[in-house]
Amino acid sequence: MTDLISVNQALSQILSEFSSLPPEEIEISEALFRTLAEDIHSPFDLPLFSNSSVDGFAVCASKDIRAGLRGNFTLPVVGDIPAGVQTNLRLGKGETARIMTGAPLPEGADAVLPVEDTSYPYRDGSAPLPTEVTFYRFPKPGENVRPRGQDVQKGQKLLIKGRKLQPQDIGMLATLGLDRIPVVRKPRIALFSSGDELLSPGIPPQPGKIFDANSYSLGLLAQREGAEVIRLGVARDQYQAVVDLFEKAKNANTDLILTSAGVSVGAFDFVRQVLEEHGQVKLWRVNMRPGKPLTYGSFAGIPVISLPGNPVSAFVGFLVFVRPVIAKLTGLEPTPPATLPVILEHPVLSDGRESYLRAIVQKTQDGFVARLTGHQGSGNLYSLVQANALLIIPAGVKSLPAGETVQAWLLDDEPLPVLEKPE
Amino acid sequence: MTDLISVNQALSQILSEFSSLPPEEIEISEALFRTLAEDIHSPFDLPLFSNSSVDGFAVCASKDIRAGLRGNFTLPVVGDIPAGVQTNLRLGKGETARIMTGAPLPEGADAVLPVEDTSYPYRDGSAPLPTEVTFYRFPKPGENVRPRGQDVQKGQKLLIKGRKLQPQDIGMLATLGLDRIPVVRKPRIALFSSGDELLSPGIPPQPGKIFDANSYSLGLLAQREGAEVIRLGVARDQYQAVVDLFEKAKNANTDLILTSAGVSVGAFDFVRQVLEEHGQVKLWRVNMRPGKPLTYGSFAGIPVISLPGNPVSAFVGFLVFVRPVIAKLTGLEPTPPATLPVILEHPVLSDGRESYLRAIVQKTQDGFVARLTGHQGSGNLYSLVQANALLIIPAGVKSLPAGETVQAWLLDDEPLPVLEKPE
Structure with missing residues (x-):
């Protein structure tokens, strides 16, 4: 032939x-597994502003340390900073302010001690803002502070054109304030x-x-x-x-x-x-x-x-x-399916054409081994239903002995037999 | 704590x-990745009837061989069997009938010679049914015949409850004549x-x-x-x-x-x-x-x-x-994500809690190696966007040296770095 x-x-x-x-613009909530059609750069620093990574009490740690504070000590609470506000508070030496996770750090502050390490009754949801709080240990300067731009700088390229978008990528796009993005048309x-x-x-x-x-x-x-x-x-x-x-x-x-x-x-x-x-x-x-x-x-x-x-x-x-x-x-690389070298459990006959044979691949102590799933007639869909891989027998080959290594295409979306399970 | x-x-x-x-019944065209809620048994044999696996000419090979036919020979064409018909034709010794792929084998016939091996001008789409045809070789009894029940027997269990349905499975369900199936409700x-x-x-x-x-x-x-x-x-x-x-x-x-x-x-x-x-x-x-x-x-x-x-x-x-x-x-096994043992490229610190660290896993000559994707703050979604795996540091561990092996969860739906590419 x-x-x-x-x-x-x-x-x-x-x-x-x-x-x-060509690209089209869609809502990010519709973008799962779509291909990004343009590079995405950050429009701002992330975090956008220095903020607390815990629920706790902010202090001016460097100044306080220079002023000799150490061990247990009690400070006046001069403010309360919930998340989501713009604060005008300016914190001085020897002062503290209650601050929530994600809330902007007040001017002057450079560390936050978690509530768990203070006298504040944090398990009582109805506890009012205290007038003073006792610190059980001294926070290091910078402790529990997420400085502006720590993760991402304004203008930084974050997602590259051609990326197949996963849930975390779309979370990232939301973080950048983007509700619509250019993707390759379906x-x-x-x-x-x-x-x-x-x-x-x-x-x-x-x-x-x-x-x-x-x-x-x-x-x-x-x-x-x-x-x-x-x-x-x-x-x-x-x-x-x-x-x-x-x-x-x-x-x-x-x-x-x-x-x-x-x-x-x-x-x-x-x-x-x-x-x-x-x-x-x-x-x-x-x-x-x-x-x-x-x-x-x-x-x-x-x-x-x-x-x-x-x-x-x-x-x-x-x-x-x-x-x-x-x-x-869709703007992706036209790569073949995930491929794995496998060892034949039994001899395989072919007819010289490049052949795709239905097989079960299993992991054994000797590596990945493969056996065919019964009658290989091209009308027999059941042989495909039973298979988890297609063995590729190259053109020109008419038979292969047991023990030979061939390439297998994995068929299912989760190549479970390939990977270890944790103990 | x-x-x-x-x-x-x-x-x-x-x-x-x-x-x-609980299960619900849906159209098979809507069933991709849904979980089958009941075992599926075949309502009939597959193939449903003995048929030809090629476009060619059917003969009674056993009888013809006993009658001494061999080498090149010419037979009268006594019938024409397209796919999709019920044929009443009964083929006798020394007779042939044109038959199409998938068409029912006429009574008496036990082999089909492909058109390519006959004098029939198959490349001419408008060629009429010939009155006789020359065979260039002799088909073996059974050649190019798909006997009834070759692939699947009536009553055989084909798909098991709890299976996450793939395209080939749904093709199989269609083959069984099923247009609606029970799946686990979303x-x-x-x-x-x-x-x-x-x-x-x-x-x-x-x-x-x-x-x-x-x-x-x-x-x-x-x-x-x-x-x-x-x-x-x-x-x-x-x-x-x-x-x-x-x-x-x-x-x-x-x-x-x-x-x-x-x-x-x-x-x-x-x-x-x-x-x-x-x-x-x-x-x-x-x-x-x-x-x-x-x-x-x-x-x-x-x-x-x-x-x-x-x-x-x-x-x-x-x-x-x-x-x-x-x-x-959804009726599936609650297994963890695909997991792979990886070697740390650099030391890793933890705090004694079971930790999930964002990392890039790459295949090298030494196996799969992992390095963390920058700042690991839990607010830093970018560290997750850059990662293709989460390294699992067990509870009680506070540091691990470079070269240590840890388990990694693969994040993306296609674990490309794990598998070989074909040459």
């Missing part, structure tokens, strides 16, 4: 045709399956027919990678039915059309034919297993990736080609 | 008060911050005030773990304001109320006082850093976890206590 393109060559060609989508992907044999779930099985799995697994894969998915259902095995769904996809204003089935060598495989006549087929058939009939092209100028119809082939084709395309569209 | 509870003890006590929420979590110093982002900074980060970072953490979050904003530092937001949370029909700030020893910390007077404080102050003032209790019978107000303390408290609670509510 000399006309088959290698996986890497196909991926490079496909990726070269996509770039990051890719819009239209999705349909094709085939007269496909039934939508929710009805009894019918002779000769099977239920459409790909509309669900591919749609949710795309959603998991951050795309907005427009589901268009199933196209019948008729030329015009396929054209109609492509038209619908085009009119839905999509960045990518994703289809499954209809791209092999069957007499009723119209997807490729429609692309040839209404757009372009740029790439057909890749040297991989499963997934060989993969087709890349365009319909009315919109990029199209057509995956094979077998559910495992479609799934693997998605991970190999569509996942990196979505990453690139 | 003999009144501090250990992290493990506090976690056990809190977890013992939660159990999995936890509803009401969230508010408290403090007169808190501003909502989107306005200019004001003297003495800071922007509320926790409403965002905690809300998005809870959302990331699968909860539905009801954001109630910020309670002023007044007893009645805090009561009012708790009432609002109660009326929102929530499974858990999550608050931040107001639980320390400050004179305006009303959250704990409100719990004491309108419900119960079951646990206060844990032997951890940051996060000591953590409070667990109830308001009008609804469980309440009150985290400290400092953004890093709130974040760490969430990971340690709230994340496992959400896991348990």
